Amino acid sequence: MTVTAESSTRTPVRPDLTGRSLSTRRRIVNHLATGGIYLAVLLAVIPLGxxxxxVVSRGGGVMSLDFLNADIPNSYRREGPGMGPAIVGTLIITGMASLMAIPLGVFGAIYLNEYGKQKPLARIIRIMADVMTGVPSIVMGLFVYIGWVLLVGEQSGFAGSLALACLMLPVVIRSSEEMLRLVPDELRQASLALGARKWRTILTVVLPAAISGITSGSLLAVARAAGETAPIIIVTGITFASNPNLFEGTNTALPAQIFRNASQPFVGAQDRAWGAALTLIVIVVLFTVVARIIANRFALKER
Structure with missing residues (x-):
């Protein structure tokens, strides 16, 4: 019995998945992954909702014009408004912290990404920024209390701004550096090829290309700082009337009032705590919305 060359060279046919079974498997895996994503989103949205x-149901009942304008009652037993001094204190303390942290953080990010690169000083700054990001806020409050309040001899709103600025600074540095890193090097090279100096390239090419991300990251850092409680309690003191002067006299903010009123067993104090919490959430949401609007507007201009 002879074996032909054709039969000897024929390779055995191995069983494999057909195109139809492979397509079915992919659809099943896709549906499972999609379902897992929706489940994860649902698990995240439920506690947030x-x-x-x-907060809205408990705090909405005490919201009024008097609550936003009136002074804080000097007794936790009293019922009624308001939170005017805490709202003013939150805005001016957070505003001063932003004026200190955002420009310094952006300049630091420019140095790290455009000049420092992988130099020893740049590496040290990055490490310190990462460490400061994980430092608890109460530690930063104690640092400012020892380094400023004890030196000056008085608690003030400016001390609270210093503490919040220290908390905001590493966030602004790292987020701004990441945005600058996303700018294509071709834009820098094109500007330098046209004869522009490096500082002018950064000012007129790099920063406009990354400004939307820098703005979004900075305002998100502001929103985070506006909700910090421990540094405000330690370094600003307490007051029941508005004090627009950051450098003289004690001050207060919404997070401090939430903590102090919520820890009391009196109904009036707890109602004020819920109202202050709702007010703080509204302020943080407004910061976030402004950040998104600015980022989207600049993104449209870039197109």
Whole structure:
């Protein structure tokens, strides 16, 4: 019995997935992954929705014009408004912290990405920024209390601004550096090829290309700082009337009032705590919306 060359060279046919079975498997995997994503989103939204609903339902009942303008009652037993001094204190303390942290953080990010690169000083700054990002806020408050309040001898709103600026600074540095890193090097090279100096290239090419991300990151850092409680309690003191002077006299903010009123067993104090919490959430949401609007507007201009 002879074996032909054709039969000897024929390779055995191995069983494999057909195109139809492979397509079915991909659809099943895709549906499972999509379902897992929706489940994860649902698990994240449920607690967020419960917190939001609780704050709105409990704090909405005490919201009024008097609550936003009137002075804080000097007794936790009293019922009624208001939170005017805490709202003013939150805005001016956070505003001063932003004026200190955002420009310094952006300049630091420019140095790290455009000049420092992988130099020893740049590496040290990055490490310190990462360490400061994980430092608890109460530690930063104690640092400012020892380094400023004890030196000056008085608690003030400016001390609270210093503490919040120290918390904001590493966030602004790292977020701004990441945005600058996303700018294509071709834009820098094109500007330098046209004869522009490096500082002018950074000012007129790099920063406009990254400004939307820098703005978004900076305002998100502001929103985070506006909700910090421990540094405000330690370094600003307490007051029941508005004090627009950051450098003289004690001050207060919404997070401090939430903590102090919520820890009391009196109904009036707890109602003020819920109202202050709702007010703080509204302020943070406004910061976030402004950040998104500015980022989207600059993004449209870039197109």
């Amino acid at each position: 419960l917190v939001t609903w609780t």
